[in-house]
Amino acid sequence: MSVPPAISTGMVTGRATTGIVRCIRLAHVVIVGLASNSNDTLPPSGPSLRVAGSGCRCVPVQGDKMPRRFRTLGRLTPTLVAVILAAGPLVWAMTAAASDQDPTAPALTGEPIAPIPPPAGLDPAKVRLGERLFTDPRLSRRGETSCATCHAPDAGGAGLVPLVVSPESGRLLAFNTPTIFNVALNSRLNWRGQFRTLDEQNEFILLAPDLMNMTWADLLARLRADANYRAAFNAAYGGPIDRAQVLDALAAYERSMLTPGGRFDRYLTGDKTAITPLEEEGYRLFKGLGCVACHQGMNAGGNLFQKFGVFEPAFADGAANRPADLGRFELTGRERDRHVFRVPSLRNVALTAPYFHDGGTPTLEAAVVAMARKQLGRDLGEPEVTRIVAFLDTLTGIPPTPAPSRPNQEPAR
Numbered sequence: 001m002s003v004p005p006a007i008s009t010g011m012v013t014g015r016a017t018t019g020i021v022r023c024i025r026l027a028h029v030v031i032v033g034l035a036s037n038s039n040d041t042l043p044p045s046g047p048s049l050r051v052a053g054s055g056c057r058c059v060p061v062q063g064d065k066m067p068r069r070f071r072t073l074g075r076l077t078p079t080l081v082a083v084i085l086a087a088g089p090l091v092w093a094m095t096a097a098a099s100d101q102d103p104t105a106p107a108l109t110g111e112p113i114a115p116i117p118p119p120a121g122l123d124p125a126k127v128r129l130g131e132r133l134f135t136d137p138r139l140s141r142r143g144e145t146s147c148a149t150c151h152a153p154d155a156g157g158a159g160l161v162p163l164v165v166s167p168e169s170g171r172l173l174a175f176n177t178p179t180i181f182n183v184a185l186n187s188r189l190n191w192r193g194q195f196r197t198l199d200e201q202n203e204f205i206l207l208a209p210d211l212m213n214m215t216w217a218d219l220l221a222r223l224r225a226d227a228n229y230r231a232a233f234n235a236a237y238g239g240p241i242d243r244a245q246v247l248d249a250l251a252a253y254e255r256s257m258l259t260p261g262g263r264f265d266r267y268l269t270g271d272k273t274a275i276t277p278l279e280e281e282g283y284r285l286f287k288g289l290g291c292v293a294c295h296q297g298m299n300a301g302g303n304l305f306q307k308f309g310v311f312e313p314a315f316a317d318g319a320a321n322r323p324a325d326l327g328r329f330e331l332t333g334r335e336r337d338r339h340v341f342r343v344p345s346l347r348n349v350a351l352t353a354p355y356f357h358d359g360g361t362p363t364l365e366a367a368v369v370a371m372a373r374k375q376l377g378r379d380l381g382e383p384e385v386t387r388i389v390a391f392l393d394t395l396t397g398i399p400p401t402p403a404p405s406r407p408n409q410e411p412a413r
Contacts, residue, residue, distance in 0.1 A: 107270045112292035113300050115265035116182065116347070116397060119256045125236040130253025132232070133246065138222050139206065141213040142168060147205070147250075150177045153399060156351030157181035157257065162359025168213040174324035176359030181400065182347050184255040186302035191357045192328050193305060193342035198251035216243050259348055259397025267394070275394045282391030285384060289376055300346040300395060308339045308357075311377030315339075324357060350393045364389050 133139060134147040144167050151157050159177030166173055175191045183189065188196060195201040206212045206219065223229045223241050233241045236249065264283075266274035275283075286292065295301040308314040308327065315325060323330050328337035341357055354360065355367040368388050372378045380388075 108268050111268060112287065112296040113264070113268070114298045115268045116185070116258055116260040116262075116298050118260050119258050122252055122256055123236065125232075126249050126252040127256045129232045129236050130249040130251070130256075132229075133250050134253050139212055139214065139219065140168065141218070145212065147180075151180040156348040156396075157399075158352040159359070162354050166210040169210045171210055173210060174322070175357050176354065178344060179348060179352050180254060181257050181259050181397075182299050182302075182345060183257065185258070185297075185299040186342075186345065188302075188305075188342050191324075191341050191344075192331055194328075194331055198254055199247040202247055202250045202254075219246070257400040259399055262347075262395060262397035264391075264394035265397065276390070278387060279390045279394050282387035282389070283394075285387050286391055289372065289378060291371075291376075291388075294343045294375075295346050301343045302345040304343045305340050306343050306375070308341055309374050312374045314374050322358075327357075346392060346395055348396050350389075350396050364392060368392075 137143050137146045137149070139146060150159055150164055152160055157179040162176055164173045164177060165171070178191065184198070188194075189198070189201045195204065204211075206214050207216075220241060220243065223233075223246070229241065233239075233245055233249075237245045239245075263274045263279075267280075286295075294304050294306050297303055305328065326338055327340045329335070329340070331337070349355075350364060353364060354362050355364070356370075361367045361370060365385055368385050369380060372380045
């Protein structure tokens with residue numbers, strides 16, 4: 001969107017005006033989110049934001065009480081909603097144009113997506129031990145599958161195929177493998193968001209018959225029989241191997257798997273040359289369309305539940321018969337949770353094809369077209385898709401490096 005000549009960048013530099021601009025931008029993000037959510041999307045654990053007369057809700061994952069500022073938003077009149085919806089894209093464009101004029105401008109503020117920080121506060125010994133566990137196929141009953149088998153580092157920490165056949169049971173797994181990169185930044189885990197902590201999810205994976213198919217008795221016996229593991233656990237935890245230590249070490253490694261330093265993060269921190277004009281146009285379009293209503297925060301997602309198929313059914317008639325396609329409904333039995341999933345992160349999304357919970361969409365271009373139509377009610381042309389895909393490519397970060405090992409430390413056998 002071009003900025004009218006009558007609007008100069010000086011109009012958005014004053015302290016008071018800057019506050020108004022930020023308020024309009026925030027309100028635009030929230031209200032676009034309201035418009036793209038239905039009454040069916042409220043999970044049992046989350047509050048909602050309601051706009052009077054709109055019949056819409058926006059569903060944060062965390063928290064049991066609605067903040068006062070959100071209750072105030074719920075009393076907005078339809079007229080004010082319309083004004084903010086009209087002004088929002090213009091204000092985004094104004095502020096973007098203002099920053100464009102100074103390539104040495106400081107870090108951007110008030111953006112819906114934030115840079116990923118490098119991992120901090122982790123015990124290197126526990127991270128090293130967690131990496132050994134993560135890549136050890138002996139954590140599966142048949143000894144053929146490790147966590148890294150499905151979460152491929154060269155596929156953005158995700159899967160390479162739409163759905164994996166379990167080597168333990170021979171059955172086709174229900175969900176496409178989500179990325180393990182930046183998993184610590186998610187508020188909920190798994191496509192249906194049924195896990196709140198890495199420990200919960202890791203224990204489920206270790207014990208599930210279709211996944212690692214282990215019992216704690218068998219797994220601990222295998223680890224305790226290995227002299228290298230005994231020494232490593234003793235060095236990291238000061239005691240014999242137990243369930244809590246295995247889960248803690250795995251989680252420590254997974255918390256280290258952040259991908260900071262990508263081109264878009266450098267752009268956010270003030271390097272205006274980090275992305276191209278086409279990619280920046282894609283980011284503006286991404287904001288203007290309302291994609292940031294769900295894909296925001298450090299992880300550009302991962303912190304909301306959303307119905308798949310808001311403006312257009314996500315599944316053809318009779319096609320949504322798989323239990324996995326029902327989303328959270330399979331967990332809660334509540335009609336409002338039918339086809340509701342955790343919003344995935346868009347970090348490294350250019351590397352994690354195929355897309356969606358069933359892995360049924362092979363390219364990022366096709367995923368953008370589908371999301372615009374089903375979630376926003378918009379039919380995008382090829383130029384718009386090209387710009388958005390170009391922006392999404394800038395969300396690829398620097399992949400995690402293997403945990404450093406001590407010179408005298410050998411791999412577990």
